[in-house]
Amino acid sequence: MSRGYYRGGPGNRPAYTYIGSGGFPPATKALVIANGVVFALQVFDGIAGGGAFVRNFGLQPYSITHDLYLWQLVTYIFLHGGFFHILFNMFALWMFGGELERTWGSREFLKFFFICGIGAGISSVLMEPNSTIPTIGASGAVYGILLAYGLLFPNRIIHLYMIIPIPAKYFVMMIGGIAFMSSFSGGGGGIAHIAHLGGMVFGFLYLRSGKVGGLTRGLRDYYDKWQRERLRRKFDVYYNKRQQERDRNDDDDEKGRRWRN
Numbered sequence: 585m586s587r588g589y590y591r592g593g594p595g596n597r598p599a600y601t602y603i604g605s606g607g608f609p610p611a612t613k614a615l616v617i618a619n620g621v622v623f624a625l626q627v628f629d630g631i632a633g634g635g636a637f638v639r640n641f642g643l644q645p646y647s648i649t650h651d652l653y654l655w656q657l658v659t660y661i662f663l664h665g666g667f668f669h670i671l672f673n674m675f676a677l678w679m680f681g682g683e684l685e686r687t688w689g690s691r692e693f694l695k696f697f698f699i700c701g702i703g704a705g706i707s708s709v710l711m712e713p714n715s716t717i718p719t720i721g722a723s724g725a726v727y728g729i730l731l732a733y734g735l736l737f738p739n740r741i742i743h744l745y746m747i748i749p750i751p752a753k754y755f756v757m758m759i760g761g762i763a764f765m766s767s768f769s770g771g772g773g774g775i776a777h778i779a780h781l782g783g784m785v786f787g788f789l790y791l792r793s794g795k796v797g798g799l800t801r802g803l804r805d806y807y808d809k810w811q812r813e814r815l816r817r818k819f820d821v822y823y824n825k826r827q828q829e830r831d832r833n834d835d836d837d838e839k840g841r842r843w844r845n
Contacts, residue, residue, distance in 0.1 A: 707782025
């Protein structure tokens with residue numbers, strides 16, 4: 585349990601809290617239990633079944649784009665690559681997600697969790713639509729939760745490596761920057777980092793645009809803005825071309841008048 589504080593209360597005095605305090609809210613607890621149960625089944629299948637569990641329920645972009653295995657955009661969230669992978673994700677889900685659930689309510693928190701997780705999966709598919717390498721893990725959803733935590737509690741102190749105190753807003757900027765820079769690396773690792781970044785982007789768009797229907801509105805706003813800018817550039821090119829033609833015609837008329845005189 586990590587002690588922290590944020591600015592609040594009368595006179596902007598420090599208000600102290602414990603990150604991860606307040607027990608286990610029901611939705612957070614259900615997600616942790618579901619991930620634990622699925623991980624146990626995954627381990628058993630790896631021993632007895634040769635990994636068919638991951639092949640069928642992990643996120644394979646090729647299966648999404650060619651076979652329409654759309655359920656993989658959800659099921660991959662509950663699979664993990666090893667003990668420390670699931671340990672980190674569930675620890676972060678408990679530490680940061682629990683407080684978001686207490687702030688928003690269980691229904692809104694679950695909605696946000698799956699928007700970030702599915703958004704991370706969509707980012708992976710768009711990045712490598714023909715890849716057969718499975719992506720697994722709740723990291724994309726967890727990155728979205730970290731972003732939301734940094735936006736809601738920007739001055740809350742997080743102890744990095746349990747030692748270095750850092751405000752939540754800078755912690756989120758740091759992990760977002762790492763995910764962005766790492767996305768340029770090649771191979772499957774690059775796809776995984778794109779998923780992390782995608783979870784944060786989808787979470788940001790959802791939070792920025794409101795709640796119900798906010799994500800689609802945010803994406804539509806960005807698309808409309810891009811379309812308007814594209815049309816403006818096309819008009820500028822057309823206008824400049826027409827202006828050049830008028831200038832050439834004016835020059836020709838002037839030369840003609842001089843020749844006749």
